[in-house]
Amino acid sequence: MMGKIVDISEVILELGLSSSITEEERAVIYSSITRAEGSVKRFLCYDPIRLTRTEYYPQQTSFHSGYAVWETDEIKAYMRHISNASTNELQVKHIPIRSITGLYIDYDGRSGAKSGAFAVSTLKTEGTDFWPNYDGLDSSNNKICRDGIIKSVGAWPTESGSVKITYIAGYTDAELHGQDNIVDASPIATAVIDEAVIRAKKALMWQKKNGIGFIPGVVTGEKMGDYSYTIDTAMAQKLFGGQWDLSGSSVMLLQPFVHWGINT
Numbered sequence: 001m002m003g004k005i006v007d008i009s010e011v012i013l014e015l016g017l018s019s020s021i022t023e024e025e026r027a028v029i030y031s032s033i034t035r036a037e038g039s040v041k042r043f044l045c046y047d048p049i050r051l052t053r054t055e056y057y058p059q060q061t062s063f064h065s066g067y068a069v070w071e072t073d074e075i076k077a078y079m080r081h082i083s084n085a086s087t088n089e090l091q092v093k094h095i096p097i098r099s100i101t102g103l104y105i106d107y108d109g110r111s112g113a114k115s116g117a118f119a120v121s122t123l124k125t126e127g128t129d130f131w132p133n134y135d136g137l138d139s140s141n142n143k144i145c146r147d148g149i150i151k152s153v154g155a156w157p158t159e160s161g162s163v164k165i166t167y168i169a170g171y172t173d174a175e176l177h178g179q180d181n182i183v184d185a186s187p188i189a190t191a192v193i194d195e196a197v198i199r200a201k202k203a204l205m206w207q208k209k210n211g212i213g214f215i216p217g218v219v220t221g222e223k224m225g226d227y228s229y230t231i232d233t234a235m236a237q238k239l240f241g242g243q244w245d246l247s248g249s250s251v252m253l254l255q256p257f258v259h260w261g262i263n264t
Contacts, residue, residue, distance in 0.1 A: 036195035050170035111161030
């Protein structure tokens with residue numbers, strides 16, 4: 001299942017259902033997975049699936065106090081503002097960083113909106129101009145930066161959108177499923193499966209059978225004899241709502257993987 005932390009077959013197995021489940025049951029389980037993954041990603045403050053991402057930094061301008069210096073490139077001179085709040089550390093949104101594909105600094109880059117922004121001449125060199133805060137190696141002997149911090153020789157620019165970074169971050173499917181002997185991110189997938197099972201069980205339990213099959217919904221009224229019921233759509237929405245809280249056990253599983261640099 002492309003773009004998913006877990007596959008629907010994993011949740012079907014955990015629910016103890018056979019491969020011959022109905023299309024309706026499959027739809028309920030798929031929706032449960034989608035909602036569970038949304039809750040997990042919000043708690044982590046990032047998407048843990050390994051992907052290539054392009055982002056622009058800083059994402060807000062803050063000049064509290066400071067000074068300015070004149071710098072030049074091949075064509076023009078420009079004034080660069082240096083804030084007292086400037087730092088030599090840049091925090092990216094997704095973790096862990098697996099590699100930097102390209103990092104550019106263009107003080108008039110305008111988050112790539114300007115024609116000609118982030119030309120080849122603005123490309124910086126890893127190890128010379130910047131370096132991720134690598135803290136170990138993965139099973140392929142490649143460096144890994146778990147905190148998502150990129151350090152710079154000197155202060156990072158304070159002009160909004162003046163740094164363009166293309167990088168690979170996140171965990172592989174093997175790492176998410178405990179099949180890697182170095183990087184174990186399986187608690188993330190476990191939390192998604194647990195949360196999906198909780199949601200799916202409640203939805204399937206609340207299905208009520210009548211003469212034409214199963215009708216999903218939260219039953220608020222029934223009577224014997226001529227069978228009748230009322231479905232509370234507001235409660236049904238709450239069941240699958242994106243703001244559904246994680247269980248305590250899932251929170252404990254996910255704590256070591258939270259992106260605290262973004263969450264604080």
